Amino acid sequence: MAWDGTLTPMPVNEDFVPKIQVFEPHRASLPPLIPYLKEFWTRRSFALELARFTDKAEYLDSRLGKIWLVLNPLLLGFVYYLVVTIIRPGGKDPGLTRLDHLLIGLFTFYFAQNCVTAGASSITAGGRLILNQAFPRALLPFSSAIQSFQQFLPTIPVYIFVLVVGKWAYPTTIVPGWTWNFLWIPFILICTGLTGFGLALVFATLNVYFRDTNKLLTYITRIWMYLSPVLWLPNTLRGSMKILLYINPLGPVLDATSRVWVSGESLNKLSFYGSIFWALASIMIGGYFFISRERDFAIRI
Amino acid sequence: MPNDLAIRIEELSITYKVSLEAKRTLKNAVMRASLKQKERTRTIEAVKSLTLDVPHGSVLGIVGSNGAGKSTLMRCIAGILSPTEGRVIVNGKISTLLALGVGFNPALSGRDNIILGGLASGLNMDEISDKTDEIAEFAALPDGFIDLPVRTYSSGMYGRLSFAVAVSMTPDILLLDEALSAGDAAFKEKSFERMRQLCAEARTILIVSHALATVTDLCDTAIWMHKGSLVAKGKPEEIVDGYLKFLNVGSLPSSYEDM
C-alpha cells in the first residue's frame, strides 16, 4: 500500500523557535530548579493522563478489580476491628465509633501508602519512557500519587455508608453532624498526598540503586501502620509516648483525620503544624534526593 | 553558538560505570559494607572526546559497529544522559525515536500510547488530540490494531507506530536510532518519503543505521564512530566505503589511526 500523502503538509521550517539547551556534566548537585519546575508544570497533563491510563490498563479486564480496590481495605478494616475489640473489648467508645475511626484512618493511611509503594516502583517500571524521552522524572511518582488519590476517593462514600448503617444499628455511635470543621478535610488530604509523594521520591530513587527496596518497603509500611494511630486512638498515648505521634510522618495527619472525620472537631495546634511540617519536609528532602540523582536514572535502569 | 548550528558537541565524553555484582540490592550492599569489600565495577567509555557541529537542515548519518557508542551519543543529544565531560548545545525542539521505540506501555492501546508519548514530549492535550488520528493514519496498522493493546503488536507494527509518533511531533531536530529497520518494504518507502519531506523543510535529522543504503540514500553527511571516537566525517558514500572496507579487513585504515 503506497502512501497517498494524507499527512498535512507542513510549512518550510518556519515554526522553528530557537530553543537553546545546554547539556553539561552535572557537577552541581541540583539542576536549575526554576526551569525544572516549569517543565514539570507544563507536562502536568502527562502525569494526569498517565494516572488515568494506568488505572484503565490495570482494571481493564475486571470491573471487579475496581470494586476490590474499595472492598479490600473495607474487609481489612473489619478484620482489624475484630482483632482490636478482642484484645481490648468494650473500651469506652460508644457504639461503632472505634470502627469508624479505624476505617477512615485505614483509608487515609492506604492513600499515603499507595503513593509511596506505587511511586517507588514508578521509575524502575518506566524503563522505556525513561530511556527514550527526556522529561522531569518526578512526573512518574507524581502520577502514582494522583492515581492513589483517585483510588482513595471512592472509599469516602463507603465510609459514609458504614457510618450511617452503624448509627442505625448502634444508635450510641457518635456521628458528627454537619460542621464547618469538615473544611479541614481538603487540607488533610493535601498534606497526606504531599507527604506520600515526598516519601515516594526517596524510595523511587533508592529503588533505582537497590532493586530490593520494594521488598523492604512492604515490611516498612506494615510496621509503619502499626505505629500509626489507625488501630489505636491517638489519645491513648500518654506522656513521653506522645512523641510517637509526631516523629511519624503520617502521625499528625492521621490524628487530624480522626479529629475531623470521626469527632467533627477542629485540628489542634500540634496536628496542624505537624501535618504541614511533614508535608514540607518530605517534599523537600525527597525532592532534593530525587532531583539531584534523576540524571543518573537513564544509565542505571 | 553560531545561529546556523542545530547541534554543537564539544569534547564530549560519556562513561558508564557498570557494576559487576550479579544484583544490585540493599542486602548485597550491606553485606559488602560489613565485610569492608568494595563494589566491583567497570568503567566503559562509550563516547570519547567527540567534537562535532551539525548545521540546521542537514541530515547526518552515523555508522559504526555494535557498541561504538552511537545510541549513547543520541541519548546525550536528546538530554536523556548527561555528559561525563564536555558539552552538548542543542538549538531547537527535539523528537527522538531511539532503539527501543517510544515509551510504550504494552498494556495500553496504540491510541492511548500516542497520547501519552505526545504529552511526555511536551505537547498539550489539544495538540495531541489533533494529531492522534493523523498518526494512526500514517502508521496504517491493519484491522483496527490501533485500539488494541500494544503487547499484541508485531515488531513491525510497533516500529511503524513509533516512527509515526516521532515524525509527527514536527521536531526541529529528529533523532532516529535504528528506526527504519522493522517496517516492511511499503512502510519503508513511505517513511523515506516522509523523511525527505522533513529534510526539505530544513529540519535537522540524525540517523543511526546499520542499513548502509539508508545512510547513502538520505544523508548529506555521515560520520563513522569506532569505540567511542569519531573516526571520520564526510560524504556518506566515502564514509560508508571506508566503513565497509574496515568491516572486511578488520582494522582501521592507517590514515585514520591518529584521529
Ligand SMILES: Nc1ncnc2c1ncn2[C@@H]1O[C@H](COP(=O)(O)OP(=O)(O)OP(=O)(O)O)[C@@H](O)[C@H]1O
Ligand atoms: N545502560 C548501559 N549501561 C552500561 N553500559 C552501557 C549501557 N548502554 C551502553 N553501554 C555500553 O556503552 C557502549 C556503547 O553502547 P551503545 O549502545 O551506545 O552502542 P551502539 O553504537 O548504539 O551499538 P549498536 O550498534 O549495537 O546499537 C557499549 O560498550 C555498551 O556496552
Ligand SMILES: [Mg+2]
Ligand atoms: Mg544502538
